[in-house]
Amino acid sequence: MDALLSVSGKALRMRRVVRAASGKCLMVPLDHSLADGPIAPPQQLRQLVGDIAAHGGDAIVVHRGRARFLSPDVLSDLALVVHLNGCTRYAEDTNAKTLFASVEDALACGADAVSVHVNLGSKTENQQLLDLSRIATECARWSLPLLAMIYPRGPGLGDRPQTELIAHAANVAADLGADIVKLPNSGDAASMADIIAGSSLPVLVAGGAKLPEDEFVAFTSRVMNAGALGIAAGRNVFAAPKAAPLIRRLSDAVHGVERRAAHLAA
Numbered sequence: 001m002d003a004l005l006s007v008s009g010k011a012l013r014m015r016r017v018v019r020a021a022s023g024k025c026l027m028v029p030l031d032h033s034l035a036d037g038p039i040a041p042p043q044q045l046r047q048l049v050g051d052i053a054a055h056g057g058d059a060i061v062v063h064r065g066r067a068r069f070l071s072p073d074v075l076s077d078l079a080l081v082v083h084l085n086g087c088t089r090y091a092e093d094t095n096a097k098t099l100f101a102s103v104e105d106a107l108a109c110g111a112d113a114v115s116v117h118v119n120l121g122s123k124t125e126n127q128q129l130l131d132l133s134r135i136a137t138e139c140a141r142w143s144l145p146l147l148a149m150i151y152p153r154g155p156g157l158g159d160r161p162q163t164e165l166i167a168h169a170a171n172v173a174a175d176l177g178a179d180i181v182k183l184p185n186s187g188d189a190a191s192m193a194d195i196i197a198g199s200s201l202p203v204l205v206a207g208g209a210k211l212p213e214d215e216f217v218a219f220t221s222r223v224m225n226a227g228a229l230g231i232a233a234g235r236n237v238f239a240a241p242k243a244a245p246l247i248r249r250l251s252d253a254v255h256g257v258e259r260r261a262a263h264l265a266a
Helices: 002-017 032-036 042-054 103-108 125-142 162-175 189-197 213-225 243-255 257-265
Strands: 025-029 059-063 079-083 113-120 146-152 180-183 203-206 230-232
Touching (some): 025 243, 113 125, 146 162, 146 203, 162 180, 213 230
Parallel strands (some): 025 230, 180 203, 203 230
């Protein structure tokens, strides 16, 4: 019975992160503020989060302290993913990620899921993998979904093909107990489709560098056609001159026009 309740608890929380009608997810990471500094003034950030909820986004990613400033009303329509590690851009080694929050900390914030970043091939890879594994154990105990954000970054990668490295990253996430993996784009739809097909976990594809809006929407459509669970669109959303219409377009690309309209009308 305990095991059944545990599985059900994680499944219920996962339904907050992944939209049931489409089985897809439009996630907007807003955790960049720790690494890079403010992404928007407080009132503008509150408006942005409201727009994400109102126009078809499914989840946001923030650090635990930032969660205190979010409206409970907005979070009734938006999943909260609390990010547990990171660093600032001023660090001697920006590929090193320090764990500074626990699953219990995230639960105290009302989190629907947690996320952990790992850089494969970095000098601190061993510690990052250990942190991910320990967080996976905590998540299993508390029935909380775990998103592993895994990037091949660091001096240990050699000249291996990027597609091989990204496929390996997906396997690391599965082997260490994550429920969803966020991966960088491989650069072309065919190789990304192969990586997604070979992954044991659902794949969110990172939005990457800032692109013109039409290009980013087209990129999102290609990612979805490759079989992705969804897109993690951070700077392309929060740095957009007008976020609301872009969020609608991205939601249409991820979920389909009719499903977005039905979801917002519910």
